[in-house]
Amino acid sequence: MITTASVHNEGAQIVYDHQGSGPLLLLISGGGGDAARHRRLAALLAEEYTVVSYDRRCNSRSSGDLTRNMDMAQQARDAVAVIHAMGHERAYVFGNSCGASIGLELAAHHPWTITKLIAHEAPVMSILPDGRFWQTFMDGAHDTYVKEGDVAAMKVFHSSFVGFEESTVARISAENITPNSQFFLSREFLPITYYVPELDRIRANGVAVVSAAGSASAGAFYARTAPIIAERTGCPFVEFPGNHIAFINDPEPFAQALRDALR
Incomplete structure (x- = not known):
């Protein structure tokens, strides 16, 4: 049974769902x-x-200031607030994409809250040898949003995806035009792409981390970050099945890979 609750943190009501029993997994x-x-x-x-x-601040059921740009440090503090609201001091953490970046921020500045972090395909392009190229690409996608709107911008953004059939990318682009899209493109997109993780600090903190990328994501900028994160933090690199959102479109094998990584 799914239980829904919320926690107030830094001017926002963060709504979260929980189910199951055993160790806490965020x-x-x-x-x-x-x-x-x-x-x-x-x-x-x-x-x-x-x-x-949980719904991150300003997304879906959670509130927040829609006029402010995303703050990665605040996002990490929201995650801590959810962990504490569940009555725990620490948790296993899984983050995908920007969620993995938030997990890295947690590991850098709130290491005591993490039992183990599984960071799946963090889009931290600053650590790539061709990071400047990809930042220019993302700046262009955001410019497209400003000039042409969310549909055109998502089409540009999703052209960087690897491991999807072209028709699937078109469908994903259409499906991702949700009530959250405007906030994502206007307030989250650039802060996410410009985020620089403190990998040396994470290593010094001694946080248990597994850096993961999907087998179908090979060559994608967001997958190429994973072995670099592993090397610089001194953690394992693990290949997961599927593409960037395999946990949505093929969850069974993804769940098994996640279980193995958590163990």
Whole structure:
């Protein structure tokens, strides 16, 4: 059974869902920012873990200041607030995409809250040898949003995806025009792409981390970050099945890979 609750943190009401029993496992969403993306994955993991996922501030059911740009440090503090609201001091953490970046921020500045972090395809392009190229690409996608709107911008953004059929990318682009899209493109997109993780600090903190990328994501900028994160933090690199959002479109094998990584 899914239970819904909320916690107030720094001017926002953060709404979260939880189910299952066992050690606490926090799932952090990337772009689009809500718990619904983890619904199928959470159900598969709930026999072994108390699984909690939440709508990030200003997304879906959670409130917040829609006029402010995303602050990665604040996002990490929101995650801490959810962990504490569940009555725990620490949790296993899984983050995909921007959620993985938030997980890295947690590991850098709130290491005591993490039992183990699984960072899946963090889009931290600043650590790539061709990071400047990809930042220019993302700046262009944002310019497209300003000039032509969300549909055109998502089309540009999703052209960087690897491991999807062209028709699937078109469908994803259409499906991702949600009530959260405007906030994502206007207030989250650039802060996410410009985020620089403090990998040396994470290593010094001694946080247990697994850096992961999907087998179908090979060559994608967001997957090429994973082995670099592993090397610089001194943690394992693990290949997961599927593409960037395999936890949504093929959750069973993804859930098994996540179980193995958590163990």
